[in-house]
Amino acid sequence: MSSLRNEGCTLTGALSVTTAVRDAVSIIHGPDGCAHHNFSLLHALQYENDQLVLPSIISSSLRETDIVFGGEEALARVIGRAQERHPGAIFVLTSCVAAAIGDDVSAVCGEVRDIPVMVIPTGGFLGGGFHDGVISALVSLSYLGSTGSPSGMVNLVGEKNLEYEADANFHEVSRLLALLGVHVQLRFVRNCSLADIRKLGSASLNILRDASLSGVGAALSDRFGTPSLPAFPVGFEGTLAFLEAAGRKLGIDSAGAIASEEAYQQQVIRRFADLQGMSVRIREPGSARGPVLAELEELFCFDLQDNGPAPQIPDPLPVGTAGLSRMLHRWRRLCRA
Template identity: 30%
Template sequence: MDLKLESYPVPSDYFGVLWGLSGVEDLLVLEHGSTGTCSYNVVNYMIMNKQSPKGKLFSCGMDEDDVVMGREDKLKRAVKDLDCTLHPKIIALVATGVTSVIGLDLDGVIEEIQPRTKARLLSFSGGGFKGDYTQGIKEAFSTLAREVAKEPKEKKPFSINMIGPTIDSFNNVSDLVELKRLLGLLGAEVNTVFTCRTSTDEIEEMASASLNLVTRDVGLEAAGILEERFGIPHLYSLPFGIRGTVEWLEDVGERLDLDLGRGVLASELERYGFSILELTTPLQRFDHLRAMVSCPYDYALGLVRLMVEEWEMKSPLVVLPKSPEDPRFEEKFKRWGTPDILIGPDTAILEEEIARIDPQVIFGNSYDLYFA
């Protein structure tokens, strides 16, 4: 067994569901589990990008007798209390590990109590047994896209839904500010951010947008549901570097029939259009350096391209935490000169590959700091 250098294990789909729902106002999460599990998650939230969704997470407070007898009375009573006291638009019933083990039917509970509950009830029954956290985020996204989004009253021609940012996304607050600023250069506006700092009303009105901009592959399934239900096309892309950002803006503009004016582009390039080569001395070059990139696919591909195109730096090794949704990911990396790709390697394999390639630079996370 690989202990990932005695660090934290990969979070389960249960955590992904919590992270995917935590940014939605007027939505409360009711865990069917013990109070201790809920208390731990509140502490866990506090370290996620320093964002704490206060008043979001509740527990029905199961004890040993409830587990043995498989009782659901506390869950029904908790739903009634939240509905009558806090008046949310949606209550998400989320299974914990013990719920799944005893086999409680959350959908059956909802079918029984929904007629006398004002809030919309949604169930998430994985309980940590469906896979890693990305599966949970996908489930949260897809359920909201399928069950909450409604037929639009009107279409907004230059409006965009951004699908992907959640509370677990690194640096998501400042990244969203910059993405919105860039879209503003085109004259486009962000309709809904799915699901960071959004609301149930905004999710209900998602279908009024003209384009879904997917920033993480966990959002592709939800984008497909929205395209099937409402005919909204999607673009899966992120801006990296000068060339990548210009191309990204042109791609978005083409889909919205908007043009990035030459004057606007010239002004942006004058203010920000410097590569690392231009900011260093003329004698300093990076083409002899080998770099390892270790991060999710959504960022890795753009970063590798930026390194090759603008920094003239090679990246012979890319490490991904999981296999991407894109079936052509290996072909795309090889296009930018990356022959070796590792997916979720254990510590021994990763250490062996790093020793073989001997990189001078590692772009990675806290796990990779040990090797650096």
């Protein structure tokens, strides 16, 4: 387990992935409190991001007697209820309580049924946090994918479903890939169906959301033989490097795409010429001086001070040229306020 325990619940991380499959149901094998907390959290965050679809979550509603004598019968009952919704698949996520009492969840889910019932271990009391839940869910759901001849298209792997700019980042990566004449085949896993996931193994390239998903990229490479890029592009130079790396992996000459993007970047830089030489106190995530700030300092000759307007470099970092443009727009508004 790689996550810090204080970053959030393993179960929540996994649910942020499984509930993004439109035609599946997620079962939380645990007390109703776990389901209520996670449903409320996911619904509130999705509502903030203008996604008005309710997460498809059911609880096995473990009671005191189940905790003492075992909750396997409660799990079998709730799987039956989930089947009545006629989903394409059922994902069973274990709570800390279910893991602690030692229920044989795999045996219950392994009984022959008309639809796949997949176990995703998410009892975080043994260690791990939100990010470990995301990784566990992505690796588990990859087994629903099928191999196929390379399609020439790309999968985006591990988008941060609770991130405010998730769709804006998707559109930016799609725009950049279009410069290479390449299209996105699958967002694994965001607003997709089980039929979409079955195409997972036929992409020519996987692009990971960030480097923390390297283990997922390795698992997909081992299973399907698909190469990967380690992260979405960050920074002006990083965006050009992304185009070069994607072209190289796909066997595409990227020179024209890079030239086109360089011209667009110069337009963006000219659009924010009024920020040149501005005195600011820039706040960065973490204490290290990052490459994005260094690049912007060089381009805009910021006068870094201990006082004055304090624009912030967000975490996660802005994606691509469009992400930097949105951030600079926010900086301009703050500095003019």
